[in-house]
Amino acid sequence: MPFTRAGISLVRALKHNPNKSNYILTSQIRTYSGKATKLLYEDYGEPAKVVKVVEETLSKVKPNEVLVKILAAPVNPADINTIEGKYPSKPKLPAVPGNEGVGRILEVGSDVTNLAVGDHVVPLQQNLGTWRTHAVLPAEAFLKVPLELGLVPAATLTVNPCTAFRMLRDFVDLKPGDVVIQNGANSAVGQFVIQIARTWGIKTVNIVRNRPEIDKLKDYLNCLGASVVLTEEELRATDIFKTEKFAKPRLALNCVGGKSATEIMRHLQNSCPIVTYGGMSREPVTVATSALIFKDIQVRGFWMSAWSKKNATSEERFEMFDELICMMVNKELKEAEHTLISFSDYAEALKNTLNPKGQGKKYILNFNT
Amino acid sequence: MPFTRAGISLVRALKHNPNKSNYILTSQIRTYSGKATKLLYEDYGEPAKVVKVVEETLSKVKPNEVLVKILAAPVNPADINTIEGKYPSKPKLPAVPGNEGVGRILEVGSDVTNLAVGDHVVPLQQNLGTWRTHAVLPAEAFLKVPLELGLVPAATLTVNPCTAFRMLRDFVDLKPGDVVIQNGANSAVGQFVIQIARTWGIKTVNIVRNRPEIDKLKDYLNCLGASVVLTEEELRATDIFKTEKFAKPRLALNCVGGKSATEIMRHLQNSCPIVTYGGMSREPVTVATSALIFKDIQVRGFWMSAWSKKNATSEERFEMFDELICMMVNKELKEAEHTLISFSDYAEALKNTLNPKGQGKKYILNFNT
Structure with missing residues (x-):
């Protein structure tokens, strides 16, 4: 209905x-x-x-x-x-x-x-x-x-915000305070991930490529609600997951592939998924055998079109539209x-x-x- | 009990x-x-x-x-x-x-x-x-x-046959006639996969490295119950999945990694998993972004030790032992x-x-x- x-x-x-x-x-x-x-x-x-x-x-x-x-x-x-x-x-x-x-x-x-x-x-x-x-x-x-x-x-409405919504909802049962890590955090979907996570009380660790005026980009993503924004180089050296502020992520979102995907995967908690929805580097996702066997890392993908087709008339589809529209009208989503x-x-x-x-x-x- | x-x-x-x-x-x-x-x-x-x-x-x-x-x-x-x-x-x-x-x-x-x-x-x-x-x-x-x-x-009893059993049981609800593809099919676990699948009416497509006396190895695995045995080269050229004899596999089992994993993954049905339990080539598992997004291929790992620890006193653990022991006593498992x-x-x-x-x-x- x-x-x-x-x-x-x-x-x-x-x-x-x-x-x-x-x-x-x-x-x-x-x-x-x-x-x-x-x-x-x-x-x-x-x-x-x-x-x-x-x-x-x-x-x-x-x-x-x-x-x-x-x-x-x-x-x-x-x-x-x-x-x-x-x-x-x-x-x-x-x-x-x-x-x-x-x-x-x-x-x-x-x-x-x-x-x-x-x-x-x-x-x-x-x-x-x-x-x-x-x-x-x-x-x-x-x-x-x-x-x-x-x-x-x-x-x-129907592609990018929905992609962010479903990836945050469907792969792990995230609770307030849980941490999500994503690369390409400044992508259209990435920005919705930050904002939806913020409204749900979920922390986001956001990885972007280094660039001129990186601080401007960091400020922008921080304003959207990013818990922290790191360049790929900063991620390699970070100790934020050793502090009390950030638990290890329970979900990784990947729209880049290659080394970037490998880096965000490294920080995942055991038995948690990395979900790929894009491949901007044009490099595949590479997973260490030990991460699969001993850490039980789960490598998944998400495609909004397939989800929408499969769930064309489902309750949860219209609940999602409802929730997203509310967030948008309330200016919780830019x-x-x-x-x-x-x-x-x-x-x-x-x-x-x-x-x-x-x-x-x-x-x-x-x-x- | x-x-x-x-x-x-x-x-x-x-x-x-x-x-x-x-x-x-x-x-x-x-x-x-x-x-x-x-x-x-x-x-x-x-x-x-x-x-x-x-x-x-x-x-x-x-x-x-x-x-x-x-x-x-x-x-x-x-x-x-x-x-x-x-x-x-x-x-x-x-x-x-x-x-x-x-x-x-x-x-x-x-x-x-x-x-x-x-x-x-x-x-x-x-x-x-x-x-x-x-x-x-x-x-x-x-x-x-x-x-x-x-x-x-x-x-x-407690490692190799159980690994084969759980991988065939826990990732996809396989029905008689369904197809499983595996590399390293002559490994200890691979041989149990062939035999357990045979007793459950599941077809196996078994990939092995080419070697001298390859026919002897094929004969051996065929005797265990392999539906077909192919070398890696033969897999690249095969059309068996285009015939009526073999549906596309619903499960891929990987103990090799590298190109071999990529090759067996290629044949999977959409939304089906490849499960890694070993890495004999010492190369990681590499997955095309498109396979994750558009085919919804699910890349997983399995470690018997972790499963046994988690399910130490579970019903299904003792049902598994029971079923495997019966198969062994009945000479269904060599x-x-x-x-x-x-x-x-x-x-x-x-x-x-x-x-x-x-x-x-x-x-x-x-x-x-």
Whole structure:
């Protein structure tokens, strides 16, 4: 019952945060003409070559369907890999790209009771194709979110915050005071790990690569709620786990691989897991035989798409959305850094998202201009 | 209630295998003089240097104790590592070496009700110190085994067959027809994996290193019940998982590490584990990030000592002993290849057990001469 749940979120959100200033007005939306502009690719390949702009006249809304005006949709690295055909999750072609986003309901079919005109929704299904101005789709493909949730938090709700949430929830039964160690702590997921852990009373030991202005990055992550931020070099020399302040971590989160993964694994308590959700170094995860046998270290992986598919209609999925939305509305979760870009400039976002120079830069297509 | 369980085993064993020819007569045991000869080490170090022969007069048997005459005790690689101080399981010094063995009860304390003179027993505790002619120890340190169980199967019951049993039982709920892949399939544990899997109706894909007379080794493992035996090169080229005969494995067992581990992991079904229990190549286990994230491959380790400690008095431990003993008495499990050596020649066994030239040669100290 996602919609009821979202309704509960809304009520709770209003209770916690009666100030509606976070509500981004959507009254600027242009009148719907019956036509939509969408991106489309008919073959897998280089996005600049295969993605085209297509105009279409939308079909009438059937009883179980809704007409949605997309307001914002991020461009994630996985979207680019999907277009390239390099991602394990392969939509049927031709396909509209875009896996995340937020939209506004403009019309509902006669059988739809849980969504109403004006509601904001996010996709509940993978690869729904959010890079288009409007879509007519089954109502069950969407989750209602409260209007109080900002457009950017809504558009980026279903992947990164959920990944952080599930990794903290599903692998170890963490108690307040327990310690989690993670590398790539400044990644989008890493920042949510810090913030969700903080709200749950869990300490985080956050590892980042050394860089110019490292202190600025440390300050930023400390402000999010990091218990401590260390460079990889500092981690190798640290004695924080020998003090009383930090117990040995019960969970390690890895989005780097290679030596970095090995280093964070070294500090784990026996019989605890290291969970891999990315591989930024492009090096595999290497585990000493003795760590597996004598320390019972458990090497696991996590993929949000697979979890969502498997738990599509599960209670815990909607509880997670509810809890995350509350945290966001209550400003306990800061939205990820991003660059808003007009939908008409989509080509720039496609070009730069996987560009190493633009690393960390996250584009969000804005349909509201 | 181990003794009752062993009693059940005995009854079942007799029922299944009324022929008692497997019973090795222990009537040759010399009369007990009140003295014992034991090996002892006071410091960790090279076995040839630190292990000494000590004569002792044994204390009287207390109400909760038993006097045991050791009949046979294997020399495992882990025993050598323990003496060297290189094994994570470190007995208090001075210590009598020897972790496995079988003994005969010569005397029981007044409170002991579950063991009787003449019973055969194996140690239930780690590092009990089996390399001695006699010991006075608490009765609870021993499990009664049926006399029908040969001395060698009894002396080598608690590590290798149990490792194979638990790895096949505890990581995946295997059903008849399911497939397990393992490397180092000719190892002592590997041979038990083949045989236990066969009795449970589970198929095994067995990987071994190429060698002269490879066909002889294949024949041997096939006779034990291997579904198929492949060299590492043959595995890389095989299409057996594309035929109907073999489903993709639901469990991979690794005692080699390095490339061999990577190769067997490649064939696993999604969301299935590779369990490491050894590292013969001395190379770590390397896992592709994509295998962790997209295939949800789970990389685990298994250490029999830790399991036994954690499950010291658990039902499933004694059910395991019961089932294994039945299989052994019924000749469903062949005893591992070994070399019997007189206790007085222990130095030869210490010297050769970790010698690469003697690889695979397992010495069993024979106290019955």
